[in-house]
Every structure is written in structure tokens, then in C-alpha cells.
Amino acid sequence: MNIVTIKNKKDEKFLRQKTRLFDFKKYSKKEIRELIKNMRQAMKDANGIGLSANQIGLNIKVFVAQIPDSQGRQKFYAVFNPELTKLSSETIEMEEGCLSVPEKFGMVNRSEQATLEGLDQNGNKIKIKAWGLLARVFQHEVDHLEGKLFIDKAKNINTIQQKG
Numbered sequence: 001m002n003i004v005t006i007k008n009k010k011d012e013k014f015l016r017q018k019t020r021l022f023d024f025k026k027y028s029k030k031e032i033r034e035l036i037k038n039m040r041q042a043m044k045d046a047n048g049i050g051l052s053a054n055q056i057g058l059n060i061k062v063f064v065a066q067i068p069d070s071q072g073r074q075k076f077y078a079v080f081n082p083e084l085t086k087l088s089s090e091t092i093e094m095e096e097g098c099l100s101v102p103e104k105f106g107m108v109n110r111s112e113q114a115t116l117e118g119l120d121q122n123g124n125k126i127k128i129k130a131w132g133l134l135a136r137v138f139q140h141e142v143d144h145l146e147g148k149l150f151i152d153k154a155k156n157i158n159t160i161q162q163k164g
Contacts, residue, residue, distance in 0.1 A: 001042040001056045003099045006149070015054055015100055016147045022060045022080045024123040032121050036078045039064045048099045050137040052144035055100050063141035067134050079126065082118035084142050087111035096140065096150045103161075106154025110139045 006012040027035070035053075043051035043064055050065040065077045090112040097105045114135040116128045130138055140150060151157060 001038055003042065003046055004055055004057050005100050005102055007102070014057070015144070015149065017059070018147045019054050019059050019061045019145045022062050035062070036064060036121055039078075040066070040076065046099045050141045051099065052141045054144060061145045063145065065137045065141060067137060077128070078121055079116065079118040080121070080123070082116055082138070082142050082145065084114055084139065085117045086115035088113035094136065096136070096154065098140070098150050101149060101151055103159055104151060104157055105160065106151060106157035108150055108154050110136050114138050116142070
């Protein structure tokens with residue numbers, strides 16, 4: 001699976017569109033498992049920690065993320081039709097990058113804590129209270145599904161030169 005980037009104007013236009021709700025009736029359990037597996041692999045192959053469906057050309061509200069927990073163990077998330085239902089007023093500015101905006105990094109101010117609601121791969125409701133990096137990733141990925149890119153919020157955007 002290729003990552004859709006803003007290097008192509010048509011792809012950037014696609015990335016800036018709001019995605020459609022995921023309809024569980026349209027997919028078999030096997031297709032959903034395969035989608036998650038493929039998205040997880042694409043994210044890992046690109047050395048990412050989060051990936052939304054529109055970043056691989058799919059117009060559906062789903063993202064995957066993998067972040068170490070407080071003990072350093074990798075915790076994997078697959079969230080369908082995610083919605084941020086609560087954001088803390090306390091914010092933290094950190095550097096962010098994005099697989100769809102290659103070689104660019106910038107400082108982004110985001111809520112320190114976030115409550116995410118959505119559905120798991122079986123269509124069951126889930127609610128996750130997150131803080132720190134996980135809260136940041138959830139906000140970044142939900143932004144993607146709403147057609148927003150981190151460069152729209154970032155300050156001091158820097159370009160990394162490719163070695164070669």
C-alpha cells in the first residue's frame with residue numbers, strides 16, 4: 001500500500017476532504033481484519049505511529065495507531081468512526097511530522113488530554129481517555145479524517161533534506 005502524499009495536487013485534494021463514516025454492513029469480518037492488518041503493515045513500513053484510511057486512498061473513517069504504553073510495551077489501536085468528545089484546555093506544543101507530508105516537521109499546539117469515542121473492529125462502542133503522545137496521535141489522526149493536515153496548524157515548519 002502506498003501512502004498518499006501532498007506532493008501530488010490531486011492527492012492533496014483527496015487528503016483535504018472529510019471522510020465518510022465506516023459502514024460495518026458493507027464489509028465482512030474478514031475484510032475488516034484484512035483492512036486493519038494492511039493499514040498496520042503500511043504504517044510500520046513507513047515508520048509511522050499512526051495512519052488514517054485516507055492516507056492510503058480510502059474514503060472511510062478509520063485509523064490505526066501504535067504507541068508504547070507507560071511500561072514501554074507497544075499498544076495497538078484500530079478505531080472506526082472516531083470522534084474526539086473531550087479535549088483538555090491544557091495544551092502542549094511539540095514537533096510533529098506526517099507520512100502524507102514527507103520531509104516536513106513543525107511545532108503543533110494540541111490538547112494534553114483527549115477523550116476519543118468510536119467503534120472497535122467488531123462495531124462495539126469504545127471510549128479511550130488519552131494523554132501525552134497518545135492524545136496527540138488521536139488528535140492528528142482525527143484531523144486527517146476531517147480533511148485537515150498538521151501543516152495547517154504548525155508553526156516553524158522545517159524541511160528535512162534527504163540524504164543521497
